Amino acid sequence: MIRRSLPLLALGLGLAACSTPPPPPPGDPRLIITPAVQSLSFSAPVVNAGPDGRLRVNVNVVNPHGGDFPLRIQTDWLDETGRPLPTLQSRPVFRSLARQTVTTIEADAPSPRARDFRMTFDIGN
Amino acid sequence: MTDTARPARRALLAGAALLALPACVAGEMATQRVDPRNDRTPIGMGLDNRDFEEAARALVRSMLESGRLQPRPDGQPRVMAISRITNDTTLRINTNELTQLVSVELNNSGRVVTTTAVGLDGPADPLAMQTRQLRQSGEFNQRTVAARGQMIAPDLSLSGNIIQRSTRVDGGAMRVDYVFQLNLTNIRTGIALWQGQEVISRVGSGRTVMW
Numbered sequence: 001m002i003r004r005s006l007p008l009l010a011l012g013l014g015l016a017a018c019s020t021p022p023p024p025p026p027g028d029p030r031l032i033i034t035p036a037v038q039s040l041s042f043s044a045p046v047v048n049a050g051p052d053g054r055l056r057v058n059v060n061v062v063n064p065h066g067g068d069f070p071l072r073i074q075t076d077w078l079d080e081t082g083r084p085l086p087t088l089q090s091r092p093v094f095r096s097l098a099r100q101t102v103t104t105i106e107a108d109a110p111s112p113r114a115r116d117f118r119m120t121f122d123i124g125n
Numbered sequence: 126m127t128d129t130a131r132p133a134r135r136a137l138l139a140g141a142a143l144l145a146l147p148a149c150v151a152g153e154m155a156t157q158r159v160d161p162r163n164d165r166t167p168i169g170m171g172l173d174n175r176d177f178e179e180a181a182r183a184l185v186r187s188m189l190e191s192g193r194l195q196p197r198p199d200g201q202p203r204v205m206a207i208s209r210i211t212n213d214t215t216l217r218i219n220t221n222e223l224t225q226l227v228s229v230e231l232n233n234s235g236r237v238v239t240t241t242a243v244g245l246d247g248p249a250d251p252l253a254m255q256t257r258q259l260r261q262s263g264e265f266n267q268r269t270v271a272a273r274g275q276m277i278a279p280d281l282s283l284s285g286n287i288i289q290r291s292t293r294v295d296g297g298a299m300r301v302d303y304v305f306q307l308n309l310t311n312i313r314t315g316i317a318l319w320q321g322q323e324v325i326s327r328v329g330s331g332r333t334v335m336w
Contacts, residue, residue, distance in 0.1 A: 051192070052236075074162075088182040088230045090162070091175075108186055111234050 030116070031059065036123040037071065039064070040097070045119065053112035059105045059119065063097035070124025071095045075107040077114035085114055094124050170301055170329045171216055180305040180323045181226035185234075187321045188309065194236045194318070197280070202236055205309070206243045206279035214289035214303065223305065224283065240279050281318065282310045299331040 028044055041062035048056050055077075063069045074092045076084045084090065087110035097103045107119065159166055164175060188194060196202055205228065210220035231237040241250040248254060259270045285307035294300045302324055309319040 052189075054189070085233075087233060088178055088185065088226060091178045091182055093179075093182075108190065110230065 030118055032118065032120040034120070034122045037069075037121050040069065040071075040121075042121065047117075050108075055109040055114055055117065057107045057117055057119065061097060061103050061105055061121075063099060063101060063103070065099055067099050069097040069099075071097055071103075071105075072122045072124045073105055073107075074120045074122075076118040076120075077109050078116040078118065079113050080115045082116070085110060087111075096124070168327070170299065170327050172214075172218070172303055172325070174222075176303065176325050177222050177226060180303075180325060181223060181230060183323045184305065184307050184321045185227055185230040188231070188319050189234055189236065191319045193309075194231075196236070202238045203281050204277050204279045205231065205237050205239050205281040205283055206312075207239070207249070208245050208282045208284040208310075210284065210307075211286045214287055216289070218287060220287065223285075223287070227283065227307070237281065240277065242276055243279055280312050282312050284308050284310065293331060294328065297331045298328055300326065300328045302326045 043060040046058045089110045212218045228239040242253040288304040290302045305323045
């Protein structure tokens, strides 16, 4: 009985290893990475304030694939109360990431009133 | 069935089929609302709202990044007037769609405000000047009527072009480039403070005709 169940147990463990979930996204809660783009690598966001007081964000994205990757980026800029500012800078931006390269995604706050941001990455089409 | 009834039946069936055809075509897609913040509807070879927003977003970003939009000496934002935006495409475009997006975004930045009292083809809002005529009216409390010398003249002028270039590419497809060009001119000196260009391109069926 035990001899019979051992291969089954081994098979079950093997299958569980195959279905290991993809690695978690970077810990920064300001980056929202949808499952469709989790095969890309995202750096932690670098946030600076420009000379005019507006926030500027850079995120490096690595495309390890053998083909170009269509990426859709949407950046919401939030005021001090956490409400999104109405701005064209929150409209989706589409980038085609060249294969096996690093692309820097940049976003600039529309005004110094923006205190925080939320950047969502999704597949472009 | 008699010989005379047969053609009549055929005609009836043909008529019914013809009537049903447009109903089928019209029933292919139901009307839906489109959320402009999450618009994933298909695109065409022409320009839609998303393209104007994309062009305006990129151009305003470039303007603000240039560092040339410094406030006036009194600390107040610069005053911009809208000049001519030329539509050099085969599309029927109301260029206000672009200028409105640009001026709203610049206003929100706190660096530039737009005057609607001065424009190339007359003011965008003629009422500001017309209400000055109330100075002669005894019906209005004159303290509530705009006094002389209150309006602020523009020191920046926004002009530009939207250009289209269509080329055939391999495989019979068509490539269309839409070039959005904007210039921000210092009215006092006539020198362009900032110039920018954003290109939006499409590749699609060569059978597409754009009007």
